Each structure stands twice: as structure tokens, then as C-alpha cells.
Amino acid sequence: MTKALIIGGGIAGAVTAMALQKAGVEAEVFEAYESGADDVGAFLVVFANGLEALRAIGAHGPVLANSFPAERVEFLSGTGKRLGERPLAGTVDETAMGPRTLTRATLYRVLHEEARRRGIPVRHGKRLVAAETVSDRRVVASFSDGSRAEGDLMIGADGIHSVVRKLIDPAAPRPRYTGQNTVCGYTRDIKPPSAPDTYTMIYGRRAFFGCTAAPDGEVWWFANAPGPERSRRDLAAVTADQWRQRLLALLADDHTPAAAVVRATGEHIIASHAYDLAVTPQWYSDTMVIIGDAAHAAAPNAAQGASMAIEDSIVLAKCLRDQHEPRRAFAAYEELRRARVERVVAHSARMTRRSAPGPIRRLVRDVMLPRSVGRGGDGADDWLTGYRVEW
Ligand SMILES: Cc1cc2nc3c(=O)[nH]c(=O)nc-3n(C[C@H](O)[C@H](O)[C@H](O)COP(=O)(O)OP(=O)(O)OC[C@H]3O[C@@H](n4cnc5c(N)ncnc54)[C@H](O)[C@@H]3O)c2cc1C
Secondary structure: OOEEEEEOHHHHHHHHHHHHHHHOOOOEEEEEOOOOOOOOEEEEEEEEHHHHHHOOOOOOHHHHHHHHHHOEEEEOOOOOOOOOOOEOOOOOOOOOOOOOOEHHHHHHHHHHHHHHHHOOEOOOOOOOOEEEEEOOOEEEEOOOOOOOOOOOOEOOOOOOOHHHHHOOOOOOOOEEEEEEEEEEEEEEOOOOOOOOOEEEEEEOOOEEEEHHHHHHHOOEEEEEOOOOOOOHHHHHOOOHHHHHHHHHHHHHOOOOHHEEEHHHOOOOOEEEEEEEEEEHHHHHHHOOEOOOOOOOOOOHOOOOOOHHHHHHHHHHHHHHOOOHHHHHHHHHHHHHHHHHHHHHHOOOOOOOOHHOHHHHHHHHHHHHHHHHHHHHOOOHHHHHOOOOOOO
């Protein structure tokens, strides 16, 4: 039986392992951290395209059971003016599962639990540092603890700062910092500004803000705050209070609920850098391939990174099921995925620019947005969330 080494036990890693099992390929997952990745404190939305891809391998149940619905989105300008409201999922067919909100940590946990339940080995504390293709077309992975593992192929599901990407192509482009910190917070000490199942998105003058309410009334919020790229250690050193003060300064000129939500939040504030990765010219070699954020990464604005990683996982496993020669399977996977994922990255980059405009663009946006919000319900986003992978 073909054996795949999967580097990275995030979303793509766990889903690929389950999909490969269904395809008859043995898989072992190697994750750098003892549990999950860093910046897993953020929350995310998984849309119908991601959920339906999980359904292809029967793994959607645990995600549905540990998340809550995200049905609508309403938009406010920084003046507090209501710009419109639309269904979050566009006009996707009624049989599809609606978008769901959950923390990244929960998504990691339920996917890992499901993979383990299916008997897939997940090794923690295994940070890939090098790999080589040995003469008989097998690949040997070396980890920072000195251990090694050997397989017929290696799948880099190791996220935006992928080591496997560099092993495939040392000249691969680096992720681009979007100039934004994504700050997330959770508070029970304020009445939710949004109706249940609804996201309130606020185009503030100096920061974009979004929030929703969990079923127990806790407010989950995020803000895109312009700021410099820091080292990982410097970012971690910024305290919750410092983030609170920074955001309150950015939100000071707005007349929206955002500042009150931030003020009501205690220690539960987490921040990360927002990156994107538009085009990675080389996705594979004879024995290695990259998927998910390792291959392409959209800025968080389109909220599609997890769903794209899930779609990639199912498609790659299907290609390895149908084509036993790895390089051919990798080529078929790239053929099926590249145009779509690059379109999503570009779409998200446009959303990032729209969320942080100058004064003139802000004026145009506030006039134009109510019209485009109206169009959101007529299928404008169907190419994104109405897409279905085939197994
Ligand atoms: C603040 C924020 C909000 C977001 N919101 C959304 C959203 O609403 N909807 C959405 O769909 N997406 C969202 N995303 C994006 C989404 O989280 C990512 O696109 C998704 O996690 C990508 O999955 P992945 O498996 O490719 O990578 P990751 O989830 O990053 O997993 C990579 C894994 O590889 C491990 N790893 C890294 N290097 C090594 C190594 N050398 N050896 C072994 N293991 C390694 C990491 O520890 C990690 O566990 C958001 C991201 C952020 C930061």
C-alpha cells in the first residue's frame, strides 16, 4: 500500500489523512506542536463549500455539532449608518449546509478526534526540518527531535510558513504581509450588538470590525488593525490591554457598537498577522506536494482559507486514488485546483483593500456598498460557496 507522510496536523493535514484512508492510501500525520498550532485562538467560518467537501468523507458531523450557524451579515459604516444586510451564503441551494462559526482550536480538535477515531496516527512534537528523495523514489523526512520517517510521498500541509514549499522550490515566494493585524476577542460582559446567527461588519474609519454572538450570548469579535509586522515573539509580548488601547484609539472617531465591545473585553484578546500568498509557481516535485495555506493563502477577509484547505485535501486524495504515480496525481490535483484558489486569494485581497480605504474611496464605498449588498443575495458569491468538490 502507498504510504503518505503528511506534514502539519492543522485543517488540511487531518482532512487529507481521512480522505486518503478512504482512497486506500496509508497516511501518518506529523505535527510540530504538542497540540494544534499557534494563533488558534481566532475563530472562523466554514462555508457550504467546505462543509460539503467534508461530507464527501463523512466528516461534517463533528464540525456541525461543535459550531453555530452564521446565517446573515449586516453592514454598518463608521458613522453608524446601516449599509444593508444579506444572507452570508448567497443563494446556495437549500439542501446545502449553511455557514458555521467555530474557533480554529475547536476545528483542529474535532478533526483530530475524528481522524484518531478512524485509526489514523497523528504524531505530535514532530517539526519537519528537512527531507530528501532517496533513489527508489521514496522520501525521507527529518524532524527537529532527530527522528526520521519514510514514505512513498510527502504532503506539505504545514501552513503559510511552509517548510515543504521551500523544499520543493527554494526560490518559492514568501507570504506577503497585508499590513493588518487580525485581533480577536471574546466577551460575555456586553449585550450582543448582533441578532443571533448574524454577523455585524463595520467599515470603521480606521479599522474594520466584525462580531457575532455565540448561542450562550458570548460576543465573538475581530478587528483588522493596521500595524507593522513584528517578530513572533514581539507579537506575543503585546498584552491584551495594549491591544484594547490600540483598538480603542482606532475606533475613537466611529459611532458604532465596536468600541463598547472592545472595552467590555478582558484578557481574552488574541492577535495575529494577516498574510496572503497569491501565486506559488511550483506546487510539487516527484515525491512532495503542498496543499492548503502552504500552497496558497487568502487574507482572512473572504473567510475561505479553511474551506479551501478542506477542498484541496479531498481533491488531492481523489487524484491519488485514481492515479498511483504520485507526480501524475499531483499534476492532476494542481490542474483541478490552481485557478480556483488563485481567484479566491485575489478576491480576498480586494476585500482587504475595500475594508481599509482612504477618505475618497470610503465615500464611494459607502454609496456603492448598499447596491452590492443587495446583489449578494442574487448569486454573486455562488462561484465561491456554491462550488462542490467531486469524490
Ligand atoms: C485570524 C484568522 C482568521 C481566519 N478566519 C477564517 C475564516 O473565517 N474562514 C476560513 O475558512 N479561514 C479563516 N482563516 C484561515 C484559516 O485558518 C487557514 O486558511 C487554515 O487554517 C489553513 O489550513 P492549513 O491546514 O492549510 O494550515 P494550518 O491550519 O495553519 O495548519 C498548519 C499546521 O502545520 C503545522 N506545522 C507548521 N510547520 C510545521 C513543520 N515544519 N512540521 C510539522 N508541522 C508543522 C502547524 O503547527 C499547523 O498545525 C483565518 C486565519 C486567521 C489567522
